[in-house]
Amino acid sequence: MTVLVYAEHDNSQLKSETAKLVHAATKIGGDIHVLVAGSNCEGIASEAAKIDDVAKVLLVDNENFEHQLAENTADLLVEIGKDYSHILASASTTGKNFMPRVAALLDVAQLSDVIGVESDDTFVRPIYAGNAIATVQSSDSIKVLTVRASAFDAQATGNNAEIEKLDKGSEAKGVSFVGEELTESERPELGAAEIVISGGRGMQNGENFALLEGIADKLGAAIGASRAAVDAGFVPNDMQVGQTGKIVAPQLYIAVGISGAIQHLAGMKDSKVIVAINKDEEAPIFQVADYGLVGDLFDILPELEKSV
Amino acid sequence: MKILVPVKRAIDYNVKVRVKADNSGVDLTNAKMAINPFCEIAVEEAVRLKEKGIAEEVVVVSVGNKSCQEQIRTALALGADRGIQIDTDESLDSLQIAKLLAKVVEKEAPKMVILGKQSIDSDNNQTGQMLAALTNMPQGTFASQVEVDGDSVKVTREIDGGLQTIALTLPAVVTTDLRLNEPRYASLPNIMKAKRKPLDVMPASDFGVELTSNVKVIKVEAPAQRKGGVKVADVAELVDKLKNEAKVI
Numbered sequence: 001m002t003v004l005v006y007a008e009h010d011n012s013q014l015k016s017e018t019a020k021l022v023h024a025a026t027k028i029g030g031d032i033h034v035l036v037a038g039s040n041c042e043g044i045a046s047e048a049a050k051i052d053d054v055a056k057v058l059l060v061d062n063e064n065f066e067h068q069l070a071e072n073t074a075d076l077l078v079e080i081g082k083d084y085s086h087i088l089a090s091a092s093t094t095g096k097n098f099m100p101r102v103a104a105l106l107d108v109a110q111l112s113d114v115i116g117v118e119s120d121d122t123f124v125r126p127i128y129a130g131n132a133i134a135t136v137q138s139s140d141s142i143k144v145l146t147v148r149a150s151a152f153d154a155q156a157t158g159n160n161a162e163i164e165k166l167d168k169g170s171e172a173k174g175v176s177f178v179g180e181e182l183t184e185s186e187r188p189e190l191g192a193a194e195i196v197i198s199g200g201r202g203m204q205n206g207e208n209f210a211l212l213e214g215i216a217d218k219l220g221a222a223i224g225a226s227r228a229a230v231d232a233g234f235v236p237n238d239m240q241v242g243q244t245g246k247i248v249a250p251q252l253y254i255a256v257g258i259s260g261a262i263q264h265l266a267g268m269k270d271s272k273v274i275v276a277i278n279k280d281e282e283a284p285i286f287q288v289a290d291y292g293l294v295g296d297l298f299d300i301l302p303e304l305e306k307s308v
Numbered sequence: 309m310k311i312l313v314p315v316k317r318a319i320d321y322n323v324k325v326r327v328k329a330d331n332s333g334v335d336l337t338n339a340k341m342a343i344n345p346f347c348e349i350a351v352e353e354a355v356r357l358k359e360k361g362i363a364e365e366v367v368v369v370s371v372g373n374k375s376c377q378e379q380i381r382t383a384l385a386l387g388a389d390r391g392i393q394i395d396t397d398e399s400l401d402s403l404q405i406a407k408l409l410a411k412v413v414e415k416e417a418p419k420m421v422i423l424g425k426q427s428i429d430s431d432n433n434q435t436g437q438m439l440a441a442l443t444n445m446p447q448g449t450f451a452s453q454v455e456v457d458g459d460s461v462k463v464t465r466e467i468d469g470g471l472q473t474i475a476l477t478l479p480a481v482v483t484t485d486l487r488l489n490e491p492r493y494a495s496l497p498n499i500m501k502a503k504r505k506p507l508d509v510m511p512a513s514d515f516g517v518e519l520t521s522n523v524k525v526i527k528v529e530a531p532a533q534r535k536g537g538v539k540v541a542d543v544a545e546l547v548d549k550l551k552n553e554a555k556v557i
Contacts, residue, residue, distance in 0.1 A: 010469070069474070070437065070447055093467045097449050100402065100437035109403050109523045112432045122526065127431055128325045132334050135526045174446035174477040178462060182470040191468070195557070219557055227486070237452070237487055238470050243428065244486050246468070252556040262324065269534065273554045275546065281539075290537035290554065293546050303543040308557060 001030030001120065004081055006089040007048050008149075011038045011066065014047040016192040017090040017149035022051045024152045027117035028086055031055040034161075037076055037169070039066035049161040056162050062169035067180075068094055071172035074101035079168065082106065084142065085120070091146035091247075092191075099146050108140035113247075115151035129243040129266035150191065150249035150270070183236050190239065193222035195252045196268070198241055199234070200226035202257020202278065202297055206234040211301040212256065218308050224248065224268075226258045242267035257297050260285030277301075309419035309478070310365045311354040314409055314439075315347040315383050317376040318429045331527040334429075343379040346424025348386075349484040352491040353454060354422050355387035362456050363420075365389050369412055371405050373397050377507060384502035385494035391505065396512035398519050402430075406438035407517045413443050418479065420461065425450050425483040436483035446476040452487045 003025040008015040018034065025032045032053055036045045037060040045059040058080065064072050081087045081102065089095030091113045103110035115133075116124030122137045123145065190196065197212050197219070209223065216223050224241040225234065241248055243266035253271035258264060260276070260283055268274070269288055276289035279296050286292040293300060319325060320340040328335045343351075357363040368383040369392040370376040380391035394408050413421060426433035440447035448454070448463030452471065455462040456478075464473045466485045476482075494502070512519060540546045550557045 067472070070440075070449070074441065093450060093465075096433050097437065097447075100432075100434035101441040101447070103434070104403060104406060104438035104441035107403075109401050109521060110432070110434050110438075111523070112434060126531070127528070128319070128334060128429055129431065130531060131325045132327050132528050133531050134528045137524045137526055138522055139524070140522045172446070174480070176475050178473040178475050180467070180470065180472040231487070236470065237466055237485075238468060243431070244426075252550065252554070263321070269531075273550070273556050274534075274537070275550070286539070287536065288534045290534075291546055291549055292537060292539045293543070294539060300543055304547070307543055307547045 001085040003028050003030055003032050003086040003088060004084040005032060005034045006077065006087070006095065007034050007036045007044065008090045008092055008094060009036065009038060009041065009044045011041050014044045016154060017092060018048060019051050019154035019157070020149040020152040021088050021090055021147050022054060023155040024114070024117055024147050025088055026053050026155065028120050030085065033058055035060070035080065037065045037073060038068065039063045045163050049163055050157040050159050052156045052159045054159055054161040056164060059163055059165045060168050061165070064169045064171050067177045069172045069175055069177065070098040070101050071175050072170060073098040074105060075170065076168055077102045078105045081142065086143045086145065088145050088147050091148050095146045099144060103144040106142055106144065108142050108144055109138060110144045110146070111136060111138060112146050113148045114145045115148050129262050130269065131262065148247060150247060183238050187216055188220065188222045190222045190224055190241070190246050191248060194250055195219045195221035196224050196248055196250045197221050197254040197256065198224035198226065198258060199229055199256050200258030201228035201232060203229060203234060209235055214305040215301065215308060218305065226264045255285050255289070256301065258285055259283045260288065309363055310367065310416060311357060311363045312413065312416055312418035312421045313350050313354045313366060313368045313383065313388065314421070314423050314435070315351065315368055315370050315379055316344040316427045317341050317370065317372055317379040318344040318427050321345055321428055327528055327530045331529055333525065333528050343382050344424055344427045346426060346484055346486070348491045349486065349488050350422040350424050351383045351386050351388060352489045353484060356489065357456065358387065367392065367416060367418065369394065369409065371396060371400065371408055371512065380507055381502050382494065384505045385499045386492060389505065391507040393507060393509045394512050394515070395509050396519065400519060401521045401523060402432050402434035402438055404517060404519050404521065406435050406442055408512060408515055409439050410442040411515045411517065413439070420478060421481045423481070423483050425485055436481050440481035445479050445481050447481045448474060448476050449483045450485045451482050452485050454482055454488065
């Protein structure tokens with residue numbers, strides 16, 4: 001039994017999800033190999049080799065993998081992955097994009113957003129926006145899983161695994177990269193941050209999100225948003241926390257002006273400590289908040305910034 | 309061109325689901341059902357492409373028992389031209405659904421297939437990608453913008469760090485994100501008209517697809533409930549609790 005973990009990276013940095021996926025892989029058992037596929041990504045392979053319990057890093061450095069388009073990434077994983085018992089990728093937009101393609105080409109089911117490993121064939125995953133938790137058993141010859149990284153701790157580093165270079169990768173047919181528009185931020189990444197402060201419709205407009213920035217900077221927090229705030233155009237959609245956005249589980253989640261719809265709770269209710277700041281004391285967010293403060297966020301936020 | 313839009317009957321997104329006492333699944337008896345929100349966006353996008361003169365025909369397809377005809381009729385009322393129900397009582401995985409849809413693609417030969425990125429019940433986010441793989445089409449997932457230009461389509465995708473734009477050669481598969489469009493409401497005359505639009509029923513067993521799944525649901529449980537917290541009086545008390553009680557800042 002050998003588990004293949006697809007390394008999450010952006011060609012310049014190995015993402016923290018990878019070490020969490022390796023931790024999930026240790027719960028499955030067997031040898032663990034990490035696949036680094038990208039362009040100019042040798043440094044990422046050396047980073048991956050440091051993760052404990054990784055037996056081998058496979059490096060595919062080819063310009064065709066620069067944008068990790070689903071079509072050629074899936075073909076690569078099908079070619080390499082058929083010799084493995086399990087293939088794991090993060091349930092990020094990258095993993096969600098190519099993994100079902102891998103599963104279909106291997107003619108096996110895919111288990112999405114796995115949050116628990118019971119054994120090498122039995123896994124736990126949320127359904128219905130996290131309102132039910134299913135335990136499922138797969139009898140497929142190769143188990144293809146996307147893993148919710150926030151549900152696992154990061155595996156420690158200190159290892160020095162062998163790196164094997166593979167010469168593979170063809171150009172994807174029928175698809176070409178046109179461009180991208182990435183949100184610039186100096187704050188920690190939403191999915192990996194220890195503290196997240198999020199604003200909702202109660203923020204009233206995009207400018208008012210500046211009220212969260214001072215607090216975020218002092219706490220080293222990432223800034224998130226509810227779907228209402230994104231749909232209203234206050235902030236870009238990659239800041240959205242929820243069933244259809246990012247799923248986070250930080251140590252501290254501060255929800256400001258967020259009512260707490262099912263869809264939003266699906267994205268943050270596994271946070272260790274939840275704080276709600278809302279002027280409506282009936283807001284559903286108070287039912288999951290460890291600490292609730294009823295009041296006007298425009299009075300509370302400046303005071304909070306001063307006191308942290 | 310012809311656009312195929314697969315739609316799913318799912319629990320209404322406002323319903324708080326209840327897990328069955330025997331842990332066999334979620335109790336859907338008497339629950340309000342609706343067209344999955346992402347599928348509704350897919351139908352809207354296809355209808356808009358028709359209104360722009362880019363598409364000639366919009367075909368909706370749903371896999372399920374007779375009750376999913378209700379959702380097909382909803383899509384027809386929103387502007388789709390005809391419907392196909394692949395009739396089955398089995399609850400199928402994404403892979404089997406994708407295999408059935410692949411057969412429909414083979415028969416109908418659409419230039420584009422637009423699906424929702426995920427259904428809000430199983431939360432799988434797989435079917436579009438699997439269909440693209442099985443039919444050897446390129447895929448544009450999590451689309452927030454779709455621009456057809458001759459024989460190709462430019463898709464702006466919502467990715468973790470922001471937005472990415474790719475160009476796909478048609479025929480292609482596109483899956484919709486929430487921000488692609490704002491679906492319209494069906495008017496009463498359109499609902500009446502939709503009743504007369506053609507709807508073919510085909511038994512899933514006729515498709516030559518193995519319908520058994522290799523994934524078995526062992527149990528479904530309610531998630532751990534969070535304990536009710538406390539209300540604090542002011543910012544000073546909140547900061548004090550976070551520092552000294554919860555020790556998170």
